[in-house]
Amino acid sequence: MKRRTFVRTLPAATILAGTASGSYLKAAVYPDLQPIILPPPEKEGGKSVLAALQERKTTRNISPKPVPAQVLSNLLWAAFGVNRGLASFNKPGRTAPSASNSQEIDLYVSLSEGVYLYEAVPHRLTPVVAGDFRGRAGRGRAATAPVNIFYVADLTRYDLGPDQPDRAIGDPEVQKSYYYTDTGFIAQNVYLFAASQGLAAWFHNCDKENTVREFNLKHTQRILFTQTVGYPE
């Protein structure tokens, strides 16, 4: 927590205020949303697992106060970062499991200035669309909290080729059971990270209809839930 570089101090990002209808803002007003190179995540500090479990709860009253870049880095690494070398199917191991290590859940991170895709290997946020889409996370404090993580499943990740040992993985009902469970794994990492650091977290439904278009999702992607994170009010 030493660095106090705030994420909102990006060029062209800090001028945004209010809500947005994305497709207009995307091309016209914020053409130059930049990737965010996150600082290396911290692997020490904060409460123990048992102590964090004792503190684990849903907190809906979340302040609009921005989170420092280091906290955002730690949060996203905790959620679904790379924590070791190659695991099954020659993919790097992550902090949360996934069905056949398909790593089918993508984190779309909505900050005040735009929506970014979290890329775990380079530990980077890549721009998806400029504009303030936090209101798509829901009403109340979700729309003003500094971070909203949208959980999006990419069904093409289940196609693991001839070495796939799970014959049922092509079944849409089985896929559903996997991608929702895999979302829960990641989201509980967020809850426990938040509990260990005195942050607030709230997992909930979100606007699925508009976000499919606004986030430029493919027909093979499913938007599932949102988790709002920030400082408790």
Next chain:
Amino acid sequence: MKRRTFVRTLPAATILAGTASGSYLKAAVYPDLQPIILPPPEKEGGKSVLAALQERKTTRNISPKPVPAQVLSNLLWAAFGVNRGLASFNKPGRTAPSASNSQEIDLYVSLSEGVYLYEAVPHRLTPVVAGDFRGRAGRGRAATAPVNIFYVADLTRYDLGPDQPDRAIGDPEVQKSYYYTDTGFIAQNVYLFAASQGLAAWFHNCDKENTVREFNLKHTQRILFTQTVGYPE
């Protein structure tokens, strides 16, 4: 971890060996499976959340070595224990969230001598059926590992009465999205607890057909997945 009372030292429980076809064993051989009063869970010790995230992985090579009662107590409390006073809908808060605090996931805990239901408020394991059903968790080390947690959803818990704010919760597809996600929350608690204590954990598919009958599940219950826990080999 001071106490070394092993769970397997229950009366009538230690004589079991091999696999079982449950309905026979249930009534005939082990009529006297007793409730297990778990020792109070420890809330201190083990790695930090960040350090446990660094160690988080799936470990399938799990020893048959039994776990002490204190470890089983800590494990189940970590998974889905009570961690605070009354939360939404006047239910005690738990270490994992659930849709509208429905607390719809039950943990059926398969030990060598029988299957038990984890009751979080009294922090107790109540007998469900005597016999060794660990083989229903799957092949390999799952069948011999000391603990298998079967995740079972009870759909009747979604009926929260007229104060239920989630109008979609009666929709079977919505329910599915909730109970799988809620399973992931609990199972990641288990993964991080295991990582914090040097235990091994493995979340996977299980035998759903036989267990519905053998565990005496109601038609409103859904058996979802199993998580195997023990010491790494």
